[in-house]
Amino acid sequence: MKVKEEMDSLVKKDTDHLWHAMHRHVENQPTMVAESGEGSWFTDVNGNRYLDGVSGLWCLNLGHGRQEIIDAASEQMKQLSYFPLTLSHMPAINLSAKISQLLGGSYKTFFSNSGSEANEAAFKIARQYHDQNGNPGKYKFISRYRAYHGTTLGALSATAQANRRMKYDPGVPGFLHTPPPYSYRSLFDEDAEKSDLIAAEMIDQMITWEGAESVAGVIMEPFISGGGVIIPSKAYLKRVSEICKKHDVLLIMDEVVSGFGRTGKMFGFMHTEGVEPDIVTMAKGLTSGYLPLGATAVKSDIYEKFKEAGDHNHFRHVSTYGGHPASCAVALKNIEIIERENLVNRVDELGETILGQLKELIEHENVGEVRSVGFLYGIEMVEDKQTKKPASDQLIGSIIGKCKENGLIIGRNGDTVPGYNNVLIIAPPLSSTEDDLEFVVNTVKSAFYDLKAYVKIEKTSKN
Numbered sequence: 001m002k003v004k005e006e007m008d009s010l011v012k013k014d015t016d017h018l019w020h021a022m023h024r025h026v027e028n029q030p031t032m033v034a035e036s037g038e039g040s041w042f043t044d045v046n047g048n049r050y051l052d053g054v055s056g057l058w059c060l061n062l063g064h065g066r067q068e069i070i071d072a073a074s075e076q077m078k079q080l081s082y083f084p085l086t087l088s089h090m091p092a093i094n095l096s097a098k099i100s101q102l103l104g105g106s107y108k109t110f111f112s113n114s115g116s117e118a119n120e121a122a123f124k125i126a127r128q129y130h131d132q133n134g135n136p137g138k139y140k141f142i143s144r145y146r147a148y149h150g151t152t153l154g155a156l157s158a159t160a161q162a163n164r165r166m167k168y169d170p171g172v173p174g175f176l177h178t179p180p181p182y183s184y185r186s187l188f189d190e191d192a193e194k195s196d197l198i199a200a201e202m203i204d205q206m207i208t209w210e211g212a213e214s215v216a217g218v219i220m221e222p223f224i225s226g227g228g229v230i231i232p233s234k235a236y237l238k239r240v241s242e243i244c245k246k247h248d249v250l251l252i253m254d255e256v257v258s259g260f261g262r263t264g265k266m267f268g269f270m271h272t273e274g275v276e277p278d279i280v281t282m283a284k285g286l287t288s289g290y291l292p293l294g295a296t297a298v299k300s301d302i303y304e305k306f307k308e309a310g311d312h313n314h315f316r317h318v319s320t321y322g323g324h325p326a327s328c329a330v331a332l333k334n335i336e337i338i339e340r341e342n343l344v345n346r347v348d349e350l351g352e353t354i355l356g357q358l359k360e361l362i363e364h365e366n367v368g369e370v371r372s373v374g375f376l377y378g379i380e381m382v383e384d385k386q387t388k389k390p391a392s393d394q395l396i397g398s399i400i401g402k403c404k405e406n407g408l409i410i411g412r413n414g415d416t417v418p419g420y421n422n423v424l425i426i427a428p429p430l431s432s433t434e435d436d437l438e439f440v441v442n443t444v445k446s447a448f449y450d451l452k453a454y455v456k457i458e459k460t461s462k463n
């Protein structure tokens with residue numbers, strides 16, 4: 001804990017020099033400065049302790065301070081501090097083989113540093129693959145409204161959230177957007193599965209109308225995370241996968257958030273039987289956030305096209321730090337721990353049992369829907385259940401503020417157009433103890449109890 005003068009000087013330096021991600025500039029607003037972390041908790045420089053209910057930026061899956069991971073990084077740095085993947089090194093070889101095994105098929109993996117870069121590599125690979133497979137006209141990509149796929153211009157062009165793009169458009173040509181399987185706000189049908197299937201058919205129609213000979217890929221998360229935790233019915237992904245196959249369009253699965261156990265399966269697409277993505281992109285949970293790493297895993301039959309002779313037939317893409325030996329060593333240790341501690345099954349079970357108590361919040365008049373899979377929860381807040389008008393900033397802010405006051409950090413997103421940033425996000429570390437998870441549930445619920453608008457839960461809790 002810092003003394004007051006030290007703290008004041010730190011805050012001034014922060015305000016004068018550090019440009020924070022996503023921040024509106026507000027004069028003299030003290031920012032939260034973290035100092036240390038242990039498990040799912042961190043402590044700020046004022047000595048306040050918080051449970052990180054969003055795992056940093058949905059990445060700190062094993063929590064803070066895992067000595068084995070720290071040792072793996074340090075040992076690797078001692079042994080070989082850096083080596084480029086224009087050649088090769090052992091951690092990258094072993095990690096690529098492990099990723100293939102986890103995906104349950106034959107994949108080749110290209111390493112980068114982040115989720116955005118993993119998606120950029122996927123787009124370039126898809127375009128080049130079609131070109132070298134005799135279909136040079138296939139260059140377009142389809143993604144869904146509300147999706148977030150990253151911050152670089154290609155990944156941002158796949159991102160279909162007006163708010164995020166407004167100041168940076170026009171994006172990269174060739175990116176098209178279609179409605180998501182968002183049955184809560186669907187125009188199509190009352191029945192969730194039917195409305196999701198219509199959303200899938202719209203992809204089919206878009207490919208047909210654009211001309212299948214011009215479409216390279218469809219990119220999607222198995223569950224939209226950054227656009228408000230949107231969970232499609234199982235039939236949706238199966239149908240999208242069939243549509244992609246029918247049109248020779250690559251299915252690119254963005255598992256940056258959902259990979260490595262977050263949803264109660266090793267990868268989110270594994271919730272749907274019979275789906276085999278052509279390309280799988282990963283980051284975040286790949287290293288549990290201990291070091292940066294992105295990965296683009298590509299089915300071997302696609303890679304075959306990059307083996308052909310000719311000056312331009314290899315993948316002309318390089319990232320200085322992509323697949324850094326220390327990051328790969330950390331990823332290998334991270335995966336070893338996830339497997340050893342059986343975390344994927346644990347997330348599946350505790351996501352339903354302990355965190356499942358959050359679903360009771362549906363009784364609250366400002367809760368339109370509680371959507372979840374594994375340790376990924378979204379609570380869509382509305383002013384009114386009938387009109388589904390998104391809840392005000394004030395109402396949403398009061399829940400987040402109350403949780404923070406009581407030692408829990410939760411997030412919000414949706415972030416599509418003004419007024420629709422109305423989904424509360426809860427995604428604690430996968431290794432959270434049962435006590436931690438109880439704390440999350442109780443703190444969120446009591447924040448709702450404190451709302452004036454609160455109705456039914458209070459009655460039941462007093463019984």
Ligand code: PLP
Pocket residue numbers: 057113114115116117119148149150151221225226254256257283284
């Ligand atoms: N894809 C998804 C689904 C994401 O949520 C994110 C980041 O939040 C990204 C890609 C981009 O990852 P990064 O921030 O590591 O570039």
